[in-house]
C-alpha cells in the first residue's frame with residue numbers, strides 16, 4: 001500500500017471509483033475492505049446531490065461495501081450543512097431531486113413551496129433528472145425576486161453504465177441561461193466545502209488524509225489545493241492521456257492507478 005503509506009484516512013470519490021451507474025468497478029469492494037482492515041478511516045464522497053446519504057449506504061451495501069451514514073458526504077448534504085451554519089433562516093427554493101430536498105429539510109432548513117418561488121431568499125440547484133419548464137420558471141422567478149443562486153455542484157456530466165449523462169451543470173446552465181446570472185456559490189468539488197466537512201467527520205489533518213478520485217478537475221484539483229495526498233484512478237472520467245497531460249500542472253496527482261484495486265495493492 002505504498003500510495004497510502006503514512007495515511008490514516010481516505011476520502012473515496014464514488015462515481016467512477018467505486019461504481020459507474022449501478023455497476024461496481026472491478027474488485028472495488030475488496031479494495032475498500034482492505035483499506036478498512038488496515039485501520040484507515042473512510043469517507044465516501046460524491047458531487048451528486050440527487051440521493052440522500054441513506055440511499056448511498058444502501059447502494060454501497062448492494063455492492064458488498066458496508067458503510068455508515070456518517071461516512072457519506074454528498075454535495076446535497078454539504079450544501080445543507082453550509083446553509084445551516086451560515087444562513088439557518090434561509091428560505092430555500094429547490095431545483096433538484098428529492099434527495100436534495102430531504103437533506104435540506106433534515107438540517108432544519110425551510111423550503112418554500114413550489115408555487116411560491118418569490119418568497120425564497122436562496123435558490124439551491126442540483127442534478128435534476130426530471131427538469132422541466134415549470135421548474136426552470138420557478139427558479140427564474142426566485143432569482144428575479146433577488147434570491148441568492150447556489151449550486152450543489154456544477155459538473156457538466158457524470159459517468160453511468162451507458163457512458164456520460166448530463167450532470168448538475170445542465171440544471172445550473174438552464175437557470176444561468178434564462179436569468180443571466182451564475183451561481184454565487186458552488187458547494188461541490190473542486191470547492192473546498194465538501195472536503196472541509198469530510199475532514200471534520202474524519203477528525204484528521206490534510207497531511208494524513210488521501211483523496212481517491214477519477215477526475216482531475218474536481219477530485220485532484222481540490223485535493224492538491226487543500227494539501228491532501230492525491231490518487232487518480234483511470235476507471236472513470238479521466239483517460240491515461242489526460243492524466244499524462246496534467247503533469248507539472250496544479251492538477252498533477254501524486255499517484256495514478258488503473259483502478260482502486262490496483263492502488264490498494266501497490
Ligand SMILES: [Mg+2]
Pocket residue numbers: 013014015016017213214215236
Ligand atoms: Mg467521480
